[in-house]
Amino acid sequence: MSEQGPELEIVHLLRKVTVEFGLRQAEFASLHQMHSTDVRALICLLDAERAGTDATAGWLGAQLGLNSAGTTAVIDRLERLGHLTRTRDPRDRRRVLLAVDERAVELGWAFFGPLIESTVAALRDFDEKETAAVRRFLYAAHEAVTSIP
Amino acid sequence: MSEQGPELEIVHLLRKVTVEFGLRQAEFASLHQMHSTDVRALICLLDAERAGTDATAGWLGAQLGLNSAGTTAVIDRLERLGHLTRTRDPRDRRRVLLAVDERAVELGWAFFGPLIESTVAALRDFDEKETAAVRRFLYAAHEAVTSIP
DNA sequence: CCCATTATCTCGCTGAGCGAGATAATATCC
DNA sequence: GGATATTATCTCGCTCAGCGAGATAATGGG
Numbered sequence: 001m002s003e004q005g006p007e008l009e010i011v012h013l014l015r016k017v018t019v020e021f022g023l024r025q026a027e028f029a030s031l032h033q034m035h036s037t038d039v040r041a042l043i044c045l046l047d048a049e050r051a052g053t054d055a056t057a058g059w060l061g062a063q064l065g066l067n068s069a070g071t072t073a074v075i076d077r078l079e080r081l082g083h084l085t086r087t088r089d090p091r092d093r094r095r096v097l098l099a100v101d102e103r104a105v106e107l108g109w110a111f112f113g114p115l116i117e118s119t120v121a122a123l124r125d126f127d128e129k130e131t132a133a134v135r136r137f138l139y140a141a142h143e144a145v146t147s148i149p
Numbered sequence: 150m151s152e153q154g155p156e157l158e159i160v161h162l163l164r165k166v167t168v169e170f171g172l173r174q175a176e177f178a179s180l181h182q183m184h185s186t187d188v189r190a191l192i193c194l195l196d197a198e199r200a201g202t203d204a205t206a207g208w209l210g211a212q213l214g215l216n217s218a219g220t221t222a223v224i225d226r227l228e229r230l231g232h233l234t235r236t237r238d239p240r241d242r243r244r245v246l247l248a249v250d251e252r253a254v255e256l257g258w259a260f261f262g263p264l265i266e267s268t269v270a271a272l273r274d275f276d277e278k279e280t281a282a283v284r285r286f287l288y289a290a291h292e293a294v295t296s297i298p
Numbered sequence: 299c300c301c302a303t304t305a306t307c308t309c310g311c312t313g314a315g316c317g318a319g320a321t322a323a324t325a326t327c328c
Numbered sequence: 329g330g331a332t333a334t335t336a337t338c339t340c341g342c343t344c345a346g347c348g349a350g351a352t353a354a355t356g357g358g
Contacts, residue, residue, distance in 0.1 A: 006280065007269040013287040014268075018167040019192065020294040026214055035314070043168065058336060065175055070315040072338055094323045094336040115293050119163075120156040122289030130282035131155065133275060137283045138162040140271030144264050145169045184345070207305060219346040221307055243305040243354045
């Protein structure tokens with residue numbers, strides 16, 4: 001159980017990155033009186049915002065793999081901390097729309113900014129072909145990791 | 150807050166992979182009566198084994214960001230499920246060495262194998278320079294994500 | 299040999315997340 | 329248009345992961 005091909009080494013490297021990133025998330029969470037799940041929730045909500053999708057409570061729960069009770073709890077916590085606003089959807093008043101507060105975004109950037117900057121900086125040394133390769137790889141990894149029916 | 154450079158897109162892609170991977174881990178966990186932390190623990194232990202490092206209870210706790218009580222609990226759970234063996238270190242009998250059971254490895258491979266295979270397969274289309282680029286990027290990302298003193 | 303240090307475990311507690319079911323808004327059918 | 333089914337969210341009570349504090353046991357230095 002060691003020294004397999006260079007491809008496997010890359011997969012291990014990718015996994016290590018995901019593990020470490022999880023730990024940084026946890027640090028950020030406890031630094032701001034939150035839990036990992038709350039941070040993951042904020043990330044999902046920002047992704048939705050960036051994609052222009054409506055983020056409802058149910059949608060968030062699905063993203064996080066929580067049931068409705070747990071989802072309500074997450075939203076309650078984030079709302080209590082002022083990181084989030086609940087709004088009843090005027091078009092379908094059963095739904096609750098979620099909006100991330102600007103300040104929460106700033107806190108996130110303050111913590112993860114340097115990390116992101118540093119990664120982006122590394123990419124600046126890459127030429128066109130190399131950048132494309134990285135994107136292609138990550139895209140393939142994303143496919144592999146999402147499509148487990 | 151949208152459409153920044155292609156570098157940032159890559160970082161977002163990487164983050165998405167980590168998020169999805171976390172969800173797969175959670176699926177694997179509940180599939181085998183475990184929790185995410187237990188799975189992460191097994192991963193850490195296998196990494197240690199591969200690296201030839203002694204995996205002690207304290208070391209594991211540090212990797213997972215748990216305190217000693219929580220660490221004992223994780224180990225208890227994994228031992229109860231038969232995925233793990235505790236052995237007192239004969240050289241320093243305060244320490245407890247942890248060894249992952251072969252069957253746990255098989256379960257992991259059955260679940261994550263296809264996912265890994267598929268990612269590795271994608272790399273087969275890459276030439277030398279492209280593979281190197283991916284490795285270099287992941288290495289940089291790993292550096293960025295580990296070195297937040 | 300005593301004491302400080304290190305590694306792990308035990309106990310009691312807080313709170314994240316679950317199942318079950320309540321509530322309220324919307325969609326469907328006659 | 330009202331009865332009914334469906335959908336979205338929330339409430340309640342419970343279990344158990346992980347924490348803080350402190351116990352226990354092994355090691356190492358003076």
